Amino acid sequence: MSAAPRRPARSRTGRLSSVGDAGDAPSGGAQQRQIGGFRLSVRLKxxxxxxxxxxxxxxxxxAVVWVFLLRYVPENPQFVSAGGGRPGPNVPSRSDLQEAFVxxxxxVLAFLLMFGLVGGWLLAGRMLAPLARITDATRLAGRGSLAHRIRMDGPRDEFRELADAFDTMLGQVEAQVAEQQRFAANASHELRTPLAVTQTLLEVARNDPDHDQRELVERLTVVNGRAIDLTEALLLLSRADxxxxxxxxxxxxxxxxxxxxxxxxxxxxxxVGIGTTGDPATTIGSDALLLQMTTNLVHNAVVHNLxxxxxxxxxxxxxxxxxxxxxxxxxxxxxxxxxxxLVEPFQRGSARIRGDHSGVGLGLAIVRSIVDAHDxxxxxxPRAGGGLRVTVHLPVAAGTNG
Structure with missing residues (x-):
């Protein structure tokens, strides 16, 4: 007789969880401390x-009052003569003072406890108010709203610095996401072109068996080569990023x-004539990527020339x-x-150049990514007489400063 499957238990959050799974136990480092089902918030702590x-x-x-003052009071009461044979005032004993002091x-301790709880609750709420704004902004960012900013005012304390750093991070993430979306749209458009041309050529060949097969193969080779070049450029760009x-x-x-x-x-x-001049200039980086950067710059200069x-x-x-x-x-x-x-992906400085070396519009975009990756x-x-001047500054290797 096979054992009946365990019924999943619905948690308080509405998610289904398997009863008895050890993996469902909350870890002490990731969860807030709970006592008898009551969660201790930071404000309460x-x-x-x-x-x-x-x-x-x-x-x-x-305790200081008790140890350093009451210990010197005598235990037995003493009468002090006021002179003239008359008895003086009664000096209180230690027991008398204890009965009055305790x-x-x-x-006083009860008052301090209530004052500490009420005042601590109000003070903690005031101190944690900026953190609540940061938490709300984090939740909005987690739901995809990257345009929200905290813009916290007030003195430049730790919370203000955290909020400013979070706003800066959100701005960078928003810009990167927008750039990636634009890049993905452009890449899809560029990849769709050779694929559509390939599909058209194959349909023509299927519908016209007498079509020149050699011409078809040559055209497919050119289109396929362009798709390969574009894919390799995208992989290189991703590697540099x-x-x-x-x-x-x-x-x-x-x-x-x-x-x-x-x-x-x-x-x-x-x-087109190519001339190279200059002194040794050593930097620290990837030999393959920096060679690709230099080759892209020279190739761009040759193709977009007179x-x-x-x-x-x-x-x-x-x-x-x-x-x-x-x-x-x-x-x-x-x-x-x-x-x-020109450094944006798929941007070309002039009309698209036809031929085997027309490029895929990623040459300078790859150059920028490689330069950024090397800090x-x-x-x-633009040059005064026409053309382009591109200058790359990379950190020089130690010991080779000019």
Whole structure:
């Protein structure tokens, strides 16, 4: 006979929980302390602490009076002569003073207890009021409302600093979420294009068996290659954003020469000359990511250039505490407001360039992510004669300051 399954018990919060599961027991570190089902809030704990400290102080004060004053009072009453043979006043004994002292001391302690509880409750509520505002803002953020801000006023104490830090964090999270949503929408749009083209080509081939298979294969190869390039760019961008890479000394001048040598055939086909100059500039980072950054900058400078007579200049230097990489290229005039958007994903400075090296619109976005992951700065500005100048500042390696 098989045992009957246990019936799930409904908890007070309305959730179903299995009766007898050891995993359902609340942990002492994660849950508030409870006594007989009564939860001790922070306000109540502070109130009890204030009242307890006040009672201890009162008891100590009364103990001082008892030990250092009453102990010197004689136990047996004595008569003091007032002179002239007349008896003097009766000196009270220790027992008399105890009978007068103990009831008054008890009343004082009872008053201190009530005063400590009431005053501690009011004082704790006033002190914890800013924390309640922070808690409400946290709940709103947990429900997805990132636009709310605490904006706490008053003196700059610990609660004010916590609220300001929380507002700053909410602003950063809101900006990152908006950027991720925009990036996801753009990535979906860019990935949908090659997939839609592939589907169209396959439908044409299925409906027209006599279609030129070689042309179809070539076009599918180009479209598939673009989808692969876009996927690899997205993975590289995600890797740079996570900063999941090993770091070591990297000489930017060697990376500039390698990138120029790699892209020289493309530059020659387009009639663009590449020149590299500069001194060794060593930084600390990922050799593969920094090479990808340099290659993207040089590739962008070659592709967005004047065909049949353009130029690209790559220079490296050490300026103060920065290793600097500069890539300039000739080309058409660029408006300053357009230059500011070039580092956004899927933004292109000109009309989309057709060909094998048209890119996927992530080149400068990847550059920005790599620079940010290496704690550097990226600056873009249009050249006076047309074209673009890109300057990358990275922290120089120790011992190589210029």
């Amino acid at each position: 502070l109130t009890l602490s204030y009242a307890g400290f006040l009672m201890v102080a009162g008891v100590l004060l009364l 009831p008054k001391a008890t009343l 996570r900063r999941s890479f090993a770091r070591g000394p990297v000489d930017l001048s060697l990376l500039a020469e390698e990138a120029a040598e790699t892209l020289l055939p493309l530059a020659e086909r387009r009639g 065909p049949g007579g353009g130029s690209v200049w790559v220079a490296t230097a050490v300026r103060g505490h920065d290793a600097v990489l500069t890539v300039e290229n000739t080309g058409s005039a660029l408006a300053p407001h357009l230059v500011a958007t 550097g700065t990226l600056h873009l500005e």
